[in-house]
Amino acid sequence: GEDVEQSLFLSVREGDSSVINCTYTDSSSTYLYWYKQEPGAGLQLLTYIFSNMDMKQDQRLTVLLNKKDKHLSLRIADTQTGDSAIYFCAENPNAGNNRKLIWGLGTSLAVNP
Amino acid sequence: EADIYQTPRYLVIGTGKKITLECSQTMGHDKMYWYQQDPGMELHLIHYSYGVNSTEKGDLSSESTVSRIRTEHFPLTLESARPSHTSQYLCASSEEGHNSPLHFGNGTRLTVT
Numbered sequence: 001g002e003d004v005e006q007s008l009f010l011s012v013r014e015g016d017s018s019v020i021n022c023t024y025t026d027s028s029s030t031y032l033y034w035y036k037q038e039p040g041a042g043l044q045l046l047t048y049i050f051s052n053m054d055m056k057q058d059q060r061l062t063v064l065l066n067k068k069d070k071h072l073s074l075r076i077a078d079t080q081t082g083d084s085a086i087y088f089c090a091e092n093p094n095a096g097n098n099r100k101l102i103w104g105l106g107t108s109l110a111v112n113p
Numbered sequence: 114e115a116d117i118y119q120t121p122r123y124l125v126i127g128t129g130k131k132i133t134l135e136c137s138q139t140m141g142h143d144k145m146y147w148y149q150q151d152p153g154m155e156l157h158l159i160h161y162s163y164g165v166n167s168t169e170k171g172d173l174s175s176e177s178t179v180s181r182i183r184t185e186h187f188p189l190t191l192e193s194a195r196p197s198h199t200s201q202y203l204c205a206s207s208e209e210g211h212n213s214p215l216h217f218g219n220g221t222r223l224t225v226t
Contacts, residue, residue, distance in 0.1 A: 042205070042220050043217040045216075048212075048214065092212055103156045106154040
């Protein structure tokens, strides 16, 4: 069945790079997303990548997609304490139908000063 | 900045009470969603709507009901709250069209005693 897997916890030192990994199972996925959830808040879209791309960069964020291995990663450069949050990976295996977004369990990122 | 609002933010209520969680968005989005988020962070889609007078059950069975009488308003009702309903409820909306990102409210944390 469809599944998205993420490691649950990541701890980094302030100023280092963080890499959050995600694997998915549906090869028909057209878009893959990264959402961020700060404590006590809803989810905020960070970035997304279309399946015909290998990489997308947006300021401190770099998304890498390995379609062969069905592996997605989010790299945060120069991680700050404000980046401490839960990061969700999600795939859209059915283009145009957000109802079928498949979510990972979220990776809790802790940034230590 | 997404304009989607949920009230109340926190609610503690006794077993058997009827409650309505409010969700409103001012972006004119046709699609709206309710997610239930477990303490372990996993997101479950419980209801969605693609427009006025259109509501569908999500992937996780829920005893709650929803209505969509106006585009901007998507309330969720529990006729008789139980401790098993204790959770965080997140409302989201998105534009029509392929792969439009979800905009989330800040959530309602419900505790049923």
